[in-house]
């Protein structure tokens with residue numbers, strides 16, 4: 001599976017509102033397969049993966065309305081999330097199903113200037 005080694009954090013008004021971003025590796029809770037490299041802005045539990053914060057794999061980057069309705073583990077077909085719009089911010093995201101995924105924090109910058 002393609003894992004990005006290079007990335008640049010997306011810094012915008014959402015980051016400024018939520019706080020320091022960190023880079024997470026999300027994997028399937030059922031079979032441990034790698035799913036997504038994701039930028040989470042600020043603290044708190046991970047509930048959604050906004051499309052504009054997915055850093056890998058390539059086929060899940062730059063998703064739009066045409067993206068799959070359901071995010072599944074390619075290996076075991078476990079359902080991980082469903083596509084939806086977070087209406088408060090009008091942003092497309094996968095709304096994650098509780099206990100379907102595992103998170104590993106792979107990088108948090110010591111500080112970032114916004």
Ligand SMILES: [Zn+2]
Nearest residue numbers: 028031073076
């Ligand atoms: Zn799986």
